[in-house]
Amino acid sequence: MKPVLIKHLGQHKDQEVFIRGWLYNMRSSGKIIFLIVRDGTGLVQGVVVKKEIGEEIFKIARNITQESSLEIRGTAREEPRSPGGFEIQISSLKVLHLAEPYPISLKEHGVDFLAERRHLWLRTPRQSALIRIRSELEKSCRDFLHDRDFILADAPIITPTACEGTTNLFEIDYHGEKAYLSQSGQLYNEATAMALGRVYSFGPTFRAEKSKTRRHLMEFWMLEAEAAFIEFEENIRLQEELISFLVQQVLEKNKRDLDLLQRDPSTLANVAPPFPRMSYTEAVDFLKGRGVDFKWGDDFGAFDETIISRNFDLPVFIHRFPAGIKAFYMKCDEENPEVVLGADLLAPEGYGEIIGGGQRIEDLEILKERLLLHKLPLEDFEWYLDLRRYGSVPHSGFGLGLERLLAWVSGIDHVREAIPFPRMLYRMCP
């Protein structure tokens, strides 16, 4: 008999089925046992009745420990009292491995205790739901971009120099030479965009800053898209369409998971273009109007971002920042050269920045000036400058932080749950 996944039980109503999985929980009374079994796709309740299955198997069933692996066979029935809506009247069962006493009970635990057992914590319904939503987000990112003729061109993880030169990098020994783990694939994406037109990369990114907040990881996944001939406005439209598509896909494909996380879908349901926009200057005025002491030219802090984003139900773009607080490659606005054609997307509900992007400088001389202004060594960027020597074109791109997006969509309060094995300031095990 072929095994059936728990999530497909609806297709096997009143049929004999074969389920393989792990024991999630058990409740028993003298003559009846309820085995709650999980297989990664859902939960199902197996019912073992003493007089039907016999003394011997009943005794085995009663002694199965939490997270033991097992196989069960029986008839699938609709049953509203069962988690998942189906239960299996068990006719036979086989314990594949009797688990040792399981450390993670179904009761409350602290974050420290759970983090040390992340490899087991992932088995809980809530954590599994988050990983399923993450999987859907990653797939949908790829679907969206492929539909729009973007080509996947992954960027290197080991890099010889700092891409943007500003933040702390993880240094590694590259056969005697210093090298660094990538903090952004963008410069490489600009190169592949000039080769292929529209490209994206999707992979891990590393930041060695000693950040210790609910929004920071040392290692996180970033989708970075870059497109030749796309300018500032089109870039923003692409981003709002992408985010809207991602949210709609999750609403459609991960209903059960959102439900499990107690995420109210109505707050996500109206995520559709266009998103509200505020220029940096408007945002500064807005903050001042709320009594915040803020000087034009300073960068927003987490506090400022929260005040701004709380004012909208949708993600909000903050655009046209002062050149001084943004990366060297940002193109200046022709109508106001003090500001650059960059935009950050702030998620609602205080989840912070989920996208940073903008139009890049295509002029060789201006780019050189900006590198010097940022005190970056020109020789390290010669290959990057080549992109402005051989058929330079207007181009734009953006980087989307997967864990922050997932944290917002799922309504969780910390990015550590948004990746299977988080790397944090004081924790990298398991």
Added chain:
RNA sequence: UCCUCGAUAGCUCAACGGUAGAGCAACCGGCUGUUAACCGGUAGGUUGUAGGUUCGAAUCCUACUCGGGGAGCCA
């Protein structure tokens, strides 16, 4: 790096200068429809480490270790 909070049974916590306790988990028993089931019983502790104050410290003080939350930086 800075600010702030914390560490007591396997887990979550209580005990606020005077004999360290509860719920859950574990183990034993009971229960034919349970819903982090319930009921009865058993066992479980060098109170993070080191020092100090005190007749007496889980409790007050100092240092250290480990961790949580936040700032800066960013996605």
